[in-house]
Amino acid sequence: MKISIQTAxxxxxxxxxxxxxxxxxxGAIASFVGLVRDINEGSGVSTLTLEHYPGMTxxxxxxxxxxxxxxxxxxxxxxxHRVGDLAPTDQIVLVIVxxxxxxxxxxxxxxxxxxxxxxxxFWKKEQTPQGERWVDSRDSDATAALRWQDKxxxxx
Numbered sequence: 001m002k003i004s005i006q007t008a009x010x011x012x013x014x015x016x017x018x019x020x021x022x023x024x025x026x027g028a029i030a031s032f033v034g035l036v037r038d039i040n041e042g043s044g045v046s047t048l049t050l051e052h053y054p055g056m057t058x059x060x061x062x063x064x065x066x067x068x069x070x071x072x073x074x075x076x077x078x079x080x081h082r083v084g085d086l087a088p089t090d091q092i093v094l095v096i097v098x099x100x101x102x103x104x105x106x107x108x109x110x111x112x113x114x115x116x117x118x119x120x121x122f123w124k125k126e127q128t129p130q131g132e133r134w135v136d137s138r139d140s141d142a143t144a145a146l147r148w149q150d151k152x153x154x155x156x
Contacts, residue, residue, distance in 0.1 A: 001062075001065055001076060001077050001078075002019075002077070002078040002079070002080075003058055003061045003062055003065070003078075003079045003080075004079070004080045004081070005052055005054070005057055005058060005061075005080075005081050005082075005083055006080065006081075006082060006083070007082060007083060007084040008082075009082070009090070009091055010080045010082075010091060010094055012031065012033055012091075012094060012096075015078050015080065015094060015096055016029055016031065016096055018078075019076050019077075019078050019096050019098050020076075020098055023075060023076065023098070025075055025100055026075055026076070026098045026099070026100070027099070027100045027101055027102075028098070028099050028100070028101055028102040028104070028105040028106075029096060029097070029098050029099075029105060030096070030097050030099075030102070030105035030106045030108070030109040031094065031095065031096040031097070031109065032093070032094070032095045032109055032110075032113050033091055033093070033094055034091070034092040034093035034094075034113075035089060035090065035091055035092060036048050036086045036087060036088050036089060036090045036092055037088060038088035038089075040126060040135070043126075043128040043129065043130060044128060044129055045088060045126045045127065045128055046087070046088070046127045046128070046129075047085055047086070047087060047126070047127035048085075048086045048087075048090075048092075048124060048125070048126055048127075048135075049084065049085050049086070049124070049125045049126075049127075050081075050082065050083040050084065050086065050092070050122055050123070050124055051083060051122070051123045051124075051125075052081075052083050052121060052122050052123070053121050056121055057081075057120055057121050057122065060119055060120045060121060061079050061081070061116065061120055063119075064079075064112055064115045064116060064119060064120065065077050065079060065112060067111075067115070068097070068108040068111050068112050069108075071107075071108070071111070072099065072104040072105075072107055072108040072111075073099050073100050073101065073104040074097055074098070074099055074104065074105075074108050075098045075099055075100065076097075076098040077095075077096065077097050077098065077108075077112070078094065078095070078096040079093075079094070079095050079096075079112065079116070080093065080094040081093045081094075081116070081120070081122070083122070093113075093116065095109050095112050095113050095116070096109070097109040097112065111148055114141070114144040114145045114147075114148060115145055115148075117137075117138075117141040117144070117145070118137065118141050118142055118144075118145040119145075
């Protein structure tokens with residue numbers, strides 16, 4: 001398992017290749033790449049600055065991945081999140097999940113991303129034409145994470 005908080009960009013292909021290298025049990029890899037958008041809540045965004053709490057953020061991400069590993073057949077996982085100043089089209093986050101089968105890989109990747117948005121301590125500040133503003137958490141992110149609890153209760 002690889003968890004990295006970094007300022008540098010990442011190479012999705014190289015990360016996928018590294019994750020699956022030498023593991024013949026891997027039958028599926030699912031990935032998600034998050035990008036900086038140039039508009040949010042009706043305003044243009046020229047810069048997105050991400051801050052984190054070193055140590056605490058990595059621990060939170062590790063706990064999220066452990067929860068995914070307890071629910072699905074996750075053979076390996078990579079989570080990379082960037083911090084610092086980013087511009088529209090820049091890559092922010094990468095989640096790659098390797099599993100024996102696609103269903104587990106897709107579900108675990110989505111689960112990790114949903115809980116990363118709600119449980120990982122990151123602070124985001126946007127630079128807009130109106131000035132700087134902190135980005136609040138979204139209700140849609142909380143709703144996405146809640147549906148996993150419903151799935152746990154119903155077994156679906």
